Amino acid sequence: MNEFNAIWTAVEAIGPWRVLFEISVIYMLIYGFIVFCEGTRGAGVLKGLALSVIIAVVGTRLAVNFLNLERIGFLLTVITPAAFTAIIVILQPELRRGLVRLSQAPIFGELVRDEQELVVVLVRACQMLSKARIGALFAIERDQSLNPWVDRGTILDAEVSSEIINTVFYPGTALHDGAVVIQKGRIAAAGCLLPLSENEQLGSWAGTRHRAAVGLTEESDAVTIVVSEESGGVSICVRGEVYRDLDRDELADRLRSYYTKTETPDPTVPVDSSASGDRKGSES
Numbered sequence: 001m002n003e004f005n006a007i008w009t010a011v012e013a014i015g016p017w018r019v020l021f022e023i024s025v026i027y028m029l030i031y032g033f034i035v036f037c038e039g040t041r042g043a044g045v046l047k048g049l050a051l052s053v054i055i056a057v058v059g060t061r062l063a064v065n066f067l068n069l070e071r072i073g074f075l076l077t078v079i080t081p082a083a084f085t086a087i088i089v090i091l092q093p094e095l096r097r098g099l100v101r102l103s104q105a106p107i108f109g110e111l112v113r114d115e116q117e118l119v120v121v122l123v124r125a126c127q128m129l130s131k132a133r134i135g136a137l138f139a140i141e142r143d144q145s146l147n148p149w150v151d152r153g154t155i156l157d158a159e160v161s162s163e164i165i166n167t168v169f170y171p172g173t174a175l176h177d178g179a180v181v182i183q184k185g186r187i188a189a190a191g192c193l194l195p196l197s198e199n200e201q202l203g204s205w206a207g208t209r210h211r212a213a214v215g216l217t218e219e220s221d222a223v224t225i226v227v228s229e230e231s232g233g234v235s236i237c238v239r240g241e242v243y244r245d246l247d248r249d250e251l252a253d254r255l256r257s258y259y260t261k262t263e264t265p266d267p268t269v270p271v272d273s274s275a276s277g278d279r280k281g282s283e284s
Contacts (some may be wrong), residue, residue, distance in 0.1 A: 018115040135229030136169040137179040153192030
């Protein structure tokens with residue numbers, strides 16, 4: 001009872017508004033840490049570890065203050081900084097991913113590459129790959145996060161350029177069989193494994209790349225682009241639909257409409273039906 005009275009007296013001396021302010025700051029720090037951890041492989045580990053550390057530190061501090069455990073308090077003062085340093089070293093990959101996500105937040109929107117310029121670069125890269133008969137698969141994030149598939153690949157966080165794309169998909173390289181995932185106007189990862197579509201209507205013409213491209217668009221609102229290494233044809237997939245053998249202008253128009261959202265076309269209608277006809281999933 002005396003301890004409770006002592007605590008209440010201390011709170012009154014500090015003032016309720018100051019206590020409320022400090023609690024609010026602690027809450028915002030914890031909430032920010034949880035948001036920071038979202039989307040990383042070690043999100044669960046980070047959250048559990050953070051909760052354990054907070055409980056241990058707060059509990060030990062209370063015990064030290066109320067029971068006058070001076071030696072334990074001294075050890076806690078020495079050990080706590082070392083423990084935090086060890087956590088940073090052990091969980092460095094997860095913390096790096098969190099920092100990458102933080103840099104992609106809307107507050108840093110001025111750093112995100114112009115989407116119209118990105119469309120130009122992607123179209124140019126697809127044309128180069130098509131002429132060289134080099135197979136490629138791109139996944140472009142829109143509203144729904146592609147982090148579950150980014151984590152399955154090799155993190156790059158690189159600028160979208162024809163040189164990097166050609167290097168990634170060049171036959172024989174370690175990452176050429178997977179997909180390149182583009183987030184916030186940058187190459188987030190390469191060599192990513194996407195879910196394969198089980199849609200039987202795709203037919204025998206659809207290889208692994210095409211089924212992966214369709215499969216991702218069936219599970220998310222992403223836009224995917226496929227370059228066939230056999231025919232050199234360029235296809236785009238959205239909402240589980242495939243539009244194949246698009247020329248340069250058709251590809252650019254669809255990317256602008258789906259990715260930059262300058263318009264919202266019906267996915268069952270070609271961009272230019274009078275010129276190209278509906279070639280949705282009709283040929284290899």
